[in-house]
Amino acid sequence: MALAELGVVVLDCPDPRALAGFYAEVLGGTVEGEGDWVDLKVPGGQALAFQAAPGFVPPRWPAADHSQQFHLDLVVKDLDAAEKGVLALGARPLDTGDRERTFRVYADPAGHPFCLCAC
Structure with a gap:
């Protein structure tokens, strides 16, 4: 229970x-x-x-001395289209270099890390 x-x-x-x-x-x-x-x-x-x-002090990713605490995984059908959309809304890329992976890491406008994950 x-x-x-x-x-x-x-x-x-x-x-x-x-x-x-x-x-x-x-x-x-x-x-x-x-x-x-x-x-x-x-x-x-x-x-x-x-x-x-x-x-408020945003986390830094990746940095042990400014831990991200948590992050959101957002599932998307098309990583490239979703990336264009979140960047246009003010997100900033943190770890998007490996285009073969099934996820990419961004920071929202306040600095919280989040991932776009291919479904």
Whole structure:
């Protein structure tokens, strides 16, 4: 028997509304809320939440002294098309050089690492 149930994954960031908007463009869904806490309701999926973090320092990937803490794996049908899309939305490549792999690593506009993974 489980002791708990996952409620929401929360990403700390300097601008919750802006980062929720980025992920809404990537994943679809509806951005709800204003101020220090914003939710992204993803159709048929787990919601994401974004919380204002004064003095936020983004992780560096890969760097043991500035650990990434966690990252999101986003499954896509076409890595090249998805890459073009996330870069146009403000993501930045972290590890995309090996084009033969089934994943590529990016940072969202607040600096959180995420992967696009071929399905």
